[in-house]
Amino acid sequence: MIHRNYKWELLALLCLAFFFHQGDRAIYGVVLPQIRGELQLSDSQLGFVGTVLFFTLAVLMPIAGYLGDMLRKKWVITGALFFWSTSTLFTGLSRGLVSLTMLRSVATAGGESFYAPAAYALMAKFHQATRALAMSIHQAAMYLGIMVSGFLGGYIADRWGWRSAFYVYGTAGILLGVVFVFRLKDGGETKRSETKGEWQNPLSMLGIIFRTPTALLLTVGFTAIVFVNNAYVVSAPEFVREKFDLSLSQAGGYSMFYHHVTALVGVLIGGALSDAWVKKYAGARMTMQTVAMFLGAPAILFMGLAQSAFAVYAWMAVFGLFRGLYESNTHASLFDVIEPKYRGSAVGVMVMLAFLVGSIAPWLMGYLRQTLEPGKGLPYAFAGYSMCYVIGGLAVAVGLIFFFRKDRIVEETAA
Numbered sequence: 001m002i003h004r005n006y007k008w009e010l011l012a013l014l015c016l017a018f019f020f021h022q023g024d025r026a027i028y029g030v031v032l033p034q035i036r037g038e039l040q041l042s043d044s045q046l047g048f049v050g051t052v053l054f055f056t057l058a059v060l061m062p063i064a065g066y067l068g069d070m071l072r073k074k075w076v077i078t079g080a081l082f083f084w085s086t087s088t089l090f091t092g093l094s095r096g097l098v099s100l101t102m103l104r105s106v107a108t109a110g111g112e113s114f115y116a117p118a119a120y121a122l123m124a125k126f127h128q129a130t131r132a133l134a135m136s137i138h139q140a141a142m143y144l145g146i147m148v149s150g151f152l153g154g155y156i157a158d159r160w161g162w163r164s165a166f167y168v169y170g171t172a173g174i175l176l177g178v179v180f181v182f183r184l185k186d187g188g189e190t191k192r193s194e195t196k197g198e199w200q201n202p203l204s205m206l207g208i209i210f211r212t213p214t215a216l217l218l219t220v221g222f223t224a225i226v227f228v229n230n231a232y233v234v235s236a237p238e239f240v241r242e243k244f245d246l247s248l249s250q251a252g253g254y255s256m257f258y259h260h261v262t263a264l265v266g267v268l269i270g271g272a273l274s275d276a277w278v279k280k281y282a283g284a285r286m287t288m289q290t291v292a293m294f295l296g297a298p299a300i301l302f303m304g305l306a307q308s309a310f311a312v313y314a315w316m317a318v319f320g321l322f323r324g325l326y327e328s329n330t331h332a333s334l335f336d337v338i339e340p341k342y343r344g345s346a347v348g349v350m351v352m353l354a355f356l357v358g359s360i361a362p363w364l365m366g367y368l369r370q371t372l373e374p375g376k377g378l379p380y381a382f383a384g385y386s387m388c389y390v391i392g393g394l395a396v397a398v399g400l401i402f403f404f405r406k407d408r409i410v411e412e413t414a415a
Helices: 006-030 032-039 043-070 073-091 097-112 115-126 131-160 162-183 202-206 213-244 248-277 284-305 309-327 330-335 340-358 360-371 377-402
Strands: none
Touching: 006 032, 006 043, 006 073, 006 097, 006 115, 006 131, 006 162, 006 213, 006 248, 032 043, 032 097, 032 162, 032 213, 043 073, 043 097, 043 115, 043 213, 043 340, 043 360, 073 097, 073 115, 073 162, 097 115, 115 131, 115 330, 115 340, 131 162, 131 213, 131 248, 131 309, 131 330, 213 248, 213 284, 213 309, 213 330, 213 340, 213 360, 213 377, 248 284, 248 309, 284 309, 284 330, 284 377, 330 340, 340 360, 360 377
């Protein structure tokens, strides 16, 4: 029997996993200068490694979503954690572009892709009245993972080299996987027999996004978020390092901290606020997302064009706040229009579409840095990426105004 408060232990365990899920990605951007120097790789090649990672995530996500609905979520999540942590550990053995791409991108993405669909569906099963709050706390773990990794990854690289950063993070993830074997449980508000689904037509399940206009438009909004996020986590450390002549730990730490500490505030405020507001107004979550994207767009623009360190970090913080407000409802708003049995598949397809488009963002940043006037490529690229938020905000607004009322799924609320 599962204790009634287990849902909070589950959330804590998933937060730890998500910490390493995102921290493993963040350290790549932090240690790029050392990798570039030792392996003799160009900016576009380094960007290509990030692009392959996000592309692989995208391709595997629909499969991960389907299996997350069909199989026991405990073992899908635990297996994913072991797999990506092992590939992170072995990334430290890379000797060139091919091995770096295979270990950092293909293998790591192969593990990470199976985590999110099963994890979010399992959280939704345990958390109903507290759904947005739980998912906001989980999202906060991502921000903490990136912030801490910005400083810690840079510190480890400065002291012992870039390979050591991957060794440390990979080992820690493997140890956490051992804990998951014993403590992670399926269940929630359903019977034990329902902890895994009956096998269904995969095309029917994976097509749920395209049959639900609101979900499709939410996917456009999420794609805009992912495109900018992918560029930021890979290129922001290099952006501030070359702009203000910082060390690896300073560049990685400052670029990740100022942005993600306010994103942490935004996601926690947004989750609690939307859970309360949605009881009075069903479209609360999508309204918050629309406003957040429209206000986040100028922050990205000014961040790219600002000249002083104070201004750059201030706009990074403002951008982070609105990103957090949006992401507090990424999955909760999707689940407002998706039936429970399709949620893992819906997350998989949404992430696939977003990352297929977003996968080109790191390569494009590297290409612009390499081809434009020295010192101008990354600032101009970030400024241009602000239009992604405008497009995303318009898509979510259209979904809310024209389709949400018809697509909405009303559930019986549990504690």
